[in-house]
Amino acid sequence: MTSEIALLVLEDGTVFQGRAWGGRGRSLGEIVFSTGMTGYQETLTDPSYHRQIVVMTAPHIGNTGVNDEDPESGRIWVAGFVVRDPARRASNWRARRELEDELVDQGIVGIAEVDTRAITRHIRSFGAMRAGIFSGDALPAGAEYLTDQVRDALVRIVVDQPQMSGAALASEVSTVDSYVVSPTGEFQGRAPLARIVAVDLGIKSRTPEHLAARGIEVHVVPNSVSFADIQALNPDGVFFSNGPGDPSTAEHEIELLRAVLDAGLPYFGICFGHQLFGRALGYGTYKLDFGHRGINQPVKDIDSGRVQITAHNHGFAVDAPVGEPSLSPFDSGRYGRVTVSHVGLNDGVVEGLQALDIPAFSVQYHPEAAAGPHDGETLFDRFVDLLIAHKKATETAPEETH
Template sequence: MTTSHQGNPSQRKGALPAVLVLEDGRVFRGRAYGAVGTTFGEAVFSTGMTGYQETLTDPSYHRQVVVMTAPHVGNTGVNDEDPESSRIWVAGYVVRDPARTPSNWRSRRSLDEELERQGVVGISGVDTRALTRHLRERGAMRVGIFSGATLPEEAAMLEQVRQAPEMAGADLSAEVATKETYVVPAVGEKKYTVAAIDLGIKGMTPHRMAERGIEVHVLPATATVEDVYAVNPDGVFFSNGPGDPSTADHPVAVMREVLERKTPLFGICFGNQILGRALGFGTYKLKYGHRGINQPVQDRTTGKVEVTAHNHGFAVDAPLDGPADTPYGRVEVSHVCLNDDVVEGLRLLDRPAFSVQYHPEAAAGPHDAAYLFDRFVSLMEGQRA
């Protein structure tokens, strides 16, 4: 929820005050950055030192105010090639030292200008290290950013923050998903057809599949089983997305039908949580989540450790010690986060289905987990054989 007032940029930049208020009463003061106005969301932090444009345009950040732990943000400006979707999705943006002048051969405008153009309220000059430590200790929580020439009293701002909706219980995937089906053609020879359920899909995901000869039919989050199989898919994909997976009853029901038909299935992030629920496991909210491009994950099937990109505040509650029985056969935890043992992947042993909690399509990187798209291709090859 954001209200913005464009104002005079020369007057606004570095001059107008801004205040960040957390729901527990902690206050940080800084300067207006991006659009001027008021915004609310869930305060989370991202540990990436690069890729801020991809972060901003990731639909999974819908209704979240992102705190950048890297101190210098905006150095390479904003280009027209790297967005992961058609717009910025973050509810607000918090940085310490924004770049004064962007420097990159692809830059078309500054990050400040892009935030202002899209009405995204931000704050700069904040001690983001102290804010991040606070969120690590207290957990992700509701937050408001207020900027302008005149601001309400702190007590009034805090009351507005506490009236904002919480992320727990939020059903958001349909708000960010496509309304109409569209097709991303295969690059080169078409080998397979995949039905991709858009729960907040990033643009790089169908591109990674297209590179492997897959024609991707991207369907709305509300797609039915009949819609899925109308494209005659060789495989079905469930994407990343925002919100609480405990609310996603419709995608869970669709996935169970896919599992019943034993169609090759791959899920990423929210899709991993959907698979967990479809198999009968619960989900839970992490204290402060995993966000950034430097998270260590072990692939337990190979023992290999990958540096991966994450953006999730919820996780699957599945047993780490050996295969578990489900209505669709045995399942094992295939990947685990080495920081905190959070489940980062699931693999069915008796049906062609698997998922990961992180982002193997990651742009601007890392690309350690790109092989997972090849695993999906192998499942479809095996099913044909």
């Protein structure tokens, strides 16, 4: 493609000039950065990045092209893509297409040949903020001269978009129709060890695959599902997925989760599902300055003292006390004692919650390990153990006599 200028405009008036890359036009969203050295295809297709412009801190992007095995959903979800040095051509035996061609085909506006280190340092200093990428017909006349008039016009467009705080986005990424992921591998064709309902708040495809590989039948349902709909499936447990948006806006999902907890069903939540678990228990959530995104985030398991390297994609966190277990704040301890099970070692953010009196836990990170690392995968085994124990207890419970 011919070289064309593109502008990355931040809401504070900072402008970076680069080369148009991918789709041409205008892209608006919250600008964030991902520290992953690999896995850009999983990042692009992660629904949690809906309405976000992603800056890749790794300088060389696109060398492995695009394949048909690694996407985490059926489309690219990022609002825009910012890279420093795009590969001139893919060089990998699994590649089926060039990354830039994929961006063009899906209309994802990108910008290349910008100083992504400077952009990242700016976000770390001033926080994630609204931004826009402008190229092609979206650029005003004389944009290459970056006059005050051009800058002011583009900044006005950027600040006119809604902020991420207060955004309810789960319904925009959730599945419309329910579907089932059956057990795979050694469990294929056999009766499932247990059945769960996975509420899709922006689920990544590798998550139900992990559970299916452990003998679990996974019923993936929309975020609008009712508790009666969940009961009708007679599950042995419930899972809430990752997803985008502000957890304080998810009133329906929080009430749904409380109904799950009230019913005594085992619960496991990750990322957005962790934040909703915190709010269901009565804790608050807050927006991080620039969030955690990437596949190299250190998290400490408080009980064992072990440090895991984990994958993250979140801009909000749970405000819960670290230390001795305490009664859950909601409804005067309705859900018993809760403890913070994991903390982030970079900044002390709560990365896990464990309920001690009901079968429920959550983590802020992504244990499905797309695109790695694999340290957190044992959490799926932990959930399966909960499911099997609950199923056995239910099957052996004496019938009520009247």
